[in-house]
Amino acid sequence: MALSIVFIITSIITFVFIILKIRKNGLNINDSIIWILWAFALLILSFFPQIPTMVSNSLGFMSTSNFIFSIFIFFLYILLFIQAIQISKLKEKINELIQKLSIQEYEERKNKK
Template sequence: MDLHLQIVFIVASILTIIYIIRKIRKHGLNIDDSIVWIVWAIVLLIFSLFPGISDFASAKLGFMSTSNFIFSLFIFFLYIMLFSQTIQISRLKEKQKDLIQKLSIKEYEERKEK
């Protein structure tokens, strides 16, 4: 890996970690969701500091180049995040439906009493 590219990855990883921590502190970002992003930034930092790890992994997994391995890793990570958010959205929709039904029943009972 080119030294300039390695420095860019290191700086980007560190800035990502700092950005996420600031969002947690100032804007109340959910810690459960942000842990995944912090771990991902740390993994990228490790790959940036020790490029031999990604070279070794890409060779063992049969990738033509290390960049293909990194891109595949990114896509896999984003796919997992999308699936996780889909699960959260599904749960929220179910809770919303329950709340709407309870509110409707309560309003019906209040109208019935009047």
């Protein structure tokens, strides 16, 4: 029961925080979708605690809390992977912009001479 209350509070705080960040333009809507889905999943798990219990028993976890912590860690790994992809794309864009800027500066210097 205590775990359900923690999930309800956490999911509500997550929803409120995401909505506030979207309104203040601090968070992209595309990036916020995964957080909204995660908060919704927490809310479902808090209202139906038998779901994680059944799944954890069927997968052989010693307790439901171990299963939930494993799910949290898996979720964080997914987020880390998504952010690594985004960082990689941004690095490529930065290199491309640096190359374009260097070519532009070279042509400007060449035209001045």
